[in-house]
Amino acid sequence: MGLTPSCPRCRTSLDRRNQNEPGAELDSWICPGCDGRFLAESDLQRIEETVEPVVLELRRIPDAEDQQRILGCPVCEPAEPMEKFEHHRDHRVVLDRCPSCRGVWLDGGELTAIQQESLPVFLVGSARYFLSLLK
Ligand SMILES: [Zn+2]
Numbered sequence: 001m002g003l004t005p006s007c008p009r010c011r012t013s014l015d016r017r018n019q020n021e022p023g024a025e026l027d028s029w030i031c032p033g034c035d036g037r038f039l040a041e042s043d044l045q046r047i048e049e050t051v052e053p054v055v056l057e058l059r060r061i062p063d064a065e066d067q068q069r070i071l072g073c074p075v076c077e078p079a080e081p082m083e084k085f086e087h088h089r090d091h092r093v094v095l096d097r098c099p100s101c102r103g104v105w106l107d108g109g110e111l112t113a114i115q116q117e118s119l120p121v122f123l124v125g126s127a128r129y130f131l132s133l134l135k
């Protein structure tokens with residue numbers, strides 16, 4: 001990837017965030033404009049395996065029309081159209097996945113929906129780093 005990637009929703013330049021903690025490395029792109037995030041599909045699966053859901057927070061999810069808009073992958077050149085898929089924990093959450101680099105785009109509200117957890121979960125081991133993902 002050459003130039004700084006820009007947000008597939010609002011075109012703001014994405015900020016790179018590297019988190020390196022033992023057992024909890026995460027490399028992602030964050031949009032300061034809409035709070036969307038782009039991360040590897042394998043990292044998303046790791047997050048989901050570590051944290052068990054208690055409650056899904058759905059208020060901030062973009063409306064259905066916005067969710068169905070095809071987005072271009074922020075890191076592939078040229079931008080690869082991303083595929084829509086429903087999150088396995090809540091079919092109202094629609095995520096975008098790049099078929100080329102296997103990156104996943106999460107809208108701001110989507111990440112909250114997937115990661116909303118009870119406090120005790122956060123106190124356990126490597127789940128610590130989720131705190132820094134939730135603002
Ligand atoms: Zn954005």
Ligand SMILES: [Zn+2]
Nearest residue numbers: 073076098101
């Ligand atoms: Zn891609």
